[in-house]
Amino acid sequence: MTTKYEALAKDIEALIASGTLAIGDRLPSVRDTVAARGLSPATVFEAYYLLEARGLVEARPRAGYFVKAVPAPREEPRSATPHQGSRPVAIHDVAQAVLGPVRNRQVAPLGSAFPAPELFPLDRLARGMGAAMRRLDPRQLLEDLTPGNAELRRQIALRGVAQGVSTGVDEVVVTSGAMEALTLALQAVTQPGDVVAIESPAFYGCLLTLERLQLKAVEVATHPRTGVQLDSLAEVLRRHPVKACWFMPNFQNPLGALMPEDAKREMVALLARHGVPLIEDDVYAELYFGAQRPLPAKAWDREGGVMHCSSFSKSLAPGYRVGWVSAGRFAPQVNRLKFMSTLGVSVPSQLAVLHFLQHGAFDKHLRQLRAALAARQQRALLAIEKHFPDGTRVTRPEGGYFLWVELPDAVDAMALQQAALARHISVAPGSLFSADKRFRHHLRLNVGHPRLEQLDAALKTLGRLVG
Amino acid sequence: MTTKYEALAKDIEALIASGTLAIGDRLPSVRDTVAARGLSPATVFEAYYLLEARGLVEARPRAGYFVKAVPAPREEPRSATPHQGSRPVAIHDVAQAVLGPVRNRQVAPLGSAFPAPELFPLDRLARGMGAAMRRLDPRQLLEDLTPGNAELRRQIALRGVAQGVSTGVDEVVVTSGAMEALTLALQAVTQPGDVVAIESPAFYGCLLTLERLQLKAVEVATHPRTGVQLDSLAEVLRRHPVKACWFMPNFQNPLGALMPEDAKREMVALLARHGVPLIEDDVYAELYFGAQRPLPAKAWDREGGVMHCSSFSKSLAPGYRVGWVSAGRFAPQVNRLKFMSTLGVSVPSQLAVLHFLQHGAFDKHLRQLRAALAARQQRALLAIEKHFPDGTRVTRPEGGYFLWVELPDAVDAMALQQAALARHISVAPGSLFSADKRFRHHLRLNVGHPRLEQLDAALKTLGRLVG
Structure with a gap:
């Protein structure tokens, strides 16, 4: 009863x-x-x-x-239990083949890594940038190169403080997006041939970077809702000479998993005991649907071992290429690498972001962006419930704009990707997210990029293609 | 008589x-x-x-x-004959120590690598960027990432064609300044531990990049007016397993040397016979004082072995970080590396440069810039003639904004650099320009950055400090 x-x-x-x-x-x-x-x-x-x-x-x-979330008439995907060995990464060619067509304007971009640019305050950014550049002291064009505009770095540090991270402005290095931040952080603590622990599944950008730097990957088990499993991490640290971890504790790509605070704290302590640096990819944290921004793992870092990497590309200014790393005790090495690589970040881009932060519109914009993404997730989950066959499992992340879909075992996601592309729909097949190309019947779906009516139609078509 | x-x-x-x-x-x-x-x-x-x-x-x-040039009451510096071995590079710490203070606004920046930002059309650039960004289709923010805005790449290829380089637009990759272009080009053809041939003296940016990528340097003899000496290059190619050359045939940094056309042609042929790629750093070519832009070595490249790297940082838009590489037959590898590193170049920066190129103001600006730099060089040479002791030798390049000064043998340029800094003058000591820190009594002086009266006063003080 x-x-x-x-x-x-x-x-x-x-x-x-x-x-x-x-x-x-x-x-x-x-x-x-x-x-x-x-x-x-x-x-x-x-x-x-x-x-x-x-x-x-x-x-x-x-x-x-x-x-905070929609009910889950679908089960969540099963936890991933990766192979125990470490291995070199060779993911580029499949990534290129799959990600290339995402740019075609005829294609519904469910395979994209970006939210729809229309969700961002582009006019206001452009106007602020123009204003800032017109009143610029020309000398600043050179002074704002590495490590970046001083006031922008201070604003970044201040936002960190508000999130419980006591980041000194000295450890903040402005970078060309988060990808450069992550690459510099990784290079600061590894040599070619070293072993790096990553999540399973992992963001393909992480895999590509390991490939480029000739590093070996060892994968850590995850739960689709809570991310990195600490017992698996402990086991990996015991078995392998891990030189660094690259994890996304907040709204992991592709899972959308959010590590609970206790788990973050324990993870930071575990890594500190092993003396292993954590490279924290935190680009999605601002896109939470709940009441509060989830804390980064760096909030529990007392020894400067966490390099916190993020950017404004997913939260404010796509295409401006402004990111940063708060590099903890590795800041000197990171600065050194930055100085020896791209020299500095576009000054107009830096000033556009700074102007927006200074004039207080960032938080208001973020509220609107979060609401838009949450609504899209809800709509997409409803469409999947309606159109996908029994046995389909799907995440329902509390932030971000990805869904991770586990299809019935018999489905070949690479073949599905081809079939979908023929119908002008891109998806990211699961094989992109692992060094050994597992997740053969999984998809990452971007629900934040397509237009709403495009999203419904694309999910209906996809569901039919699955069978 | x-x-x-x-x-x-x-x-x-x-x-x-x-x-x-x-x-x-x-x-x-x-x-x-x-x-x-x-x-x-x-x-x-x-x-x-x-x-x-x-x-x-x-x-x-x-x-x-x-x-075209001023008379040389001073002799030109002697040709450099480097050691014959190859060696790892470790120049970062001295570079950091020397280059750091350049940014202090109290210091006359004769040690800087940049021309004065005031010499650039910054207002017009900012206005053009604002206009381009306001009428931007938001989707372009993602589409213009790697390999870069299609129309900008076409404009770059067209300017190449006008210089005798038949560059297909497909081989042009837009980069975060020339430094990224050069790094990607180098990574496309080398592995850590490989040997790379560089000029003696060489740009410290080149040395830093070799250091970062763990490459070994072998230095090629140069003439201070005509650059790379082909007999020395031939010898180096015979003796060492050279994987790539990194040269600046036009207005080499620090010499200002300009390779004659015949020498460029022969060099390209020699390297083609050895199957050795040339990474051509061509950032200063637009700053010629004569009637015509000197041709890049790539103009003689028939086999796609020359990777032509340049940027707008020294010619139009300092701090915007827009460069490119025309990567010849290595374009696929370079694109691949770019995709795996910083992902893309600031779209506002790309559009600012494109807008300027499209509206035809670039060539007019360049004429003014060249005239200003030539006048500064002339003034600096007069001041050196007046204030520096006998035995001082100096280049008189036909373009760019550097002078390379060979001081009497007894002078210690590192000590001079310290003494000058105490008097608020920065200089770049010769030791920065060689893997084995030779050129101990040489200076590179930037005559394009200080204000004119600052330049006169600084050279007078420097001359007194020399003795």
Whole structure:
């Protein structure tokens, strides 16, 4: 028999599942629900607690309950248990073949790595950049090269402080996007032939960088919702001479996994005991759907062993190529490598971002961006529920714009990718996300790039192609 | 006994030496000189031929004779004969120590690598960038990442064609300045531990890149006016397993040397016979003082073995970080590396440069820039003549903004650098320009950065410090 509070919870769950209540929406207040349904306050509270326990809503102090995720009529993908060996990486050719067509404007870009550029305040950025450049002291064009504009670095450090990271401005190096930050961080602590621990599945940008730097990968098991599994990491550290870890604790690409705070703290402590640096790729953290930005692992770093890498490419200014690394005790090495490589970052790009930060519009823009991405995720999950066959498993991340889909075992994702492309839909097949090309029946779907009607149609077509 | 034409030539030489006739100025026409001095046209022609033979003036068809260089009361520096071995490079720490203080605004930046930013059309660039960004289709922000904006690449290829280089647009990769272009080119054809042939002296950026990539340097002898000596290059190719050459045939940094066309052609042929790729650093070619842009070595490349690297940082847009490589037959490898490293170049920066090229203001700006740099060189040479001790030797390059000064043997340039810095003058000591830190009594002086009055005063002080 269903109790009253279970019935209420079920009603609300259905409203969320149908998209009537969107991620980020406030639930009706307890008082209103009592009045509307003739229930006791205790019953309403019970229902809300139940929804909270299921991960669908969260309480925000003095504000009420808010929708955080959609119900999961689909199971989540199974945990990945990688091979135990370390191996060289050779992923470039498949990456090139798969990612090339993403740029074709005729193609619905579910295989893209970027959110739709239309979601960003491009006009305002351009105007701010123009204003900043016109009043620029010409000498700054040279002074703002490595390690970057001093005020921009200070703003980055300040945002870090607000997230519990005591980053000195001296350890911040501005880079050409996060990719350069991550590459410099990796080069600061490795030599060709060294072993680097990565997640399984891992972002192909990570795999490409390991390939370029001739490093070997050893993969760590993950959970699709909570990311790096610490017992697997401990095992890898025991078995392999790991020189660095490259992880994404917040909204991992492709899983969207979010490591719990305890796990982050333990991971940082474990790595510190082994003296292994952590390269933290944190480019998606600002795209959370909940109440608060998740903390970076660097918030628990007391020994400067975490190199925190991020950028504005996914949060504010795509194509401007402004990223950074807070390099902890490795800042001198990173600075040195930066000086010996690209010399410095486009000054107009740096000033465009700085102008936006200084004029206070960043947080407002982020709120709009998060709401847009959450709505797209919800819509995509509904479409997958409707159109994909039984046995399909899918994540429902609490931030970002990727879904990781585990299709029935018999499906060949590379063949599916080809078939989808013939119908003008790009997807990222799972093989891109592992050094040994596992995840053969998985897809990463970008739900933040296609236009909404394109997203629905593309997922319907994809579902049919799966079978 | 001095003949009439010799006397006339001597008068004109004095006018050039004093700065009355500036580099780029037209000599009085033969007709005017005949009328003014009561000489025969043949005598005037003889005088002009003599000045031409001395390298001071050049004839331009249907336009007359123009001042090309100042007379050299100082001898030119001696040719450099490097050690014959190959060796690892470790130059970073001295480079960092020397180059750091260049940014201090109190310091006269004769040690800088950049011309004065005030010499560039910064307002117009900023306005063009603003206009281009405001009418941008947002999708371009992602499409213009690697290999770069298609129209910008076409404009770059077209400028190449005008210089005798048949560059297909497909081999042009836009990079974060020339430094990234050169690094990618070098990585495309080498592995750590390989031997690379460089000039002696060589640009410290080249040495730093070799250091970062763990490559060994073997140095090739140069002439201070004509650059790479082919017999030395041939010897190096015989003795060492050279995997690539990194040379600057046009206005080499630090010498300012300009390889004659015949030498460039022979060099390209010699390297083709050995199957050794040439990485051509051509960032200064647009800054010529004569009638025509000197051709790049790539103009003689028939086998795609020359990777031509350049940028707009020294010619149009300092701090924008827009460079490129025309990578010949190595374009696929370079594209691959670019894709695996910084992903792409700031789109606002690319569009700023493109807008300027499309609206036709680049060549006009370059004419003004060249005239300004030539005037500064002339002024600096006069000051050195006046203030530096006997035994000082100095180049008088036909382009660019560096002078290479060979001081009397007893002078220690590193000590001089320290003493100069105490007087708020930076210089680049010769030790920065060699893997084995030779050139201990040499300086590279940037005459294109300091303000003019600062330049005079700084050279006077420097001359006193030398002794």
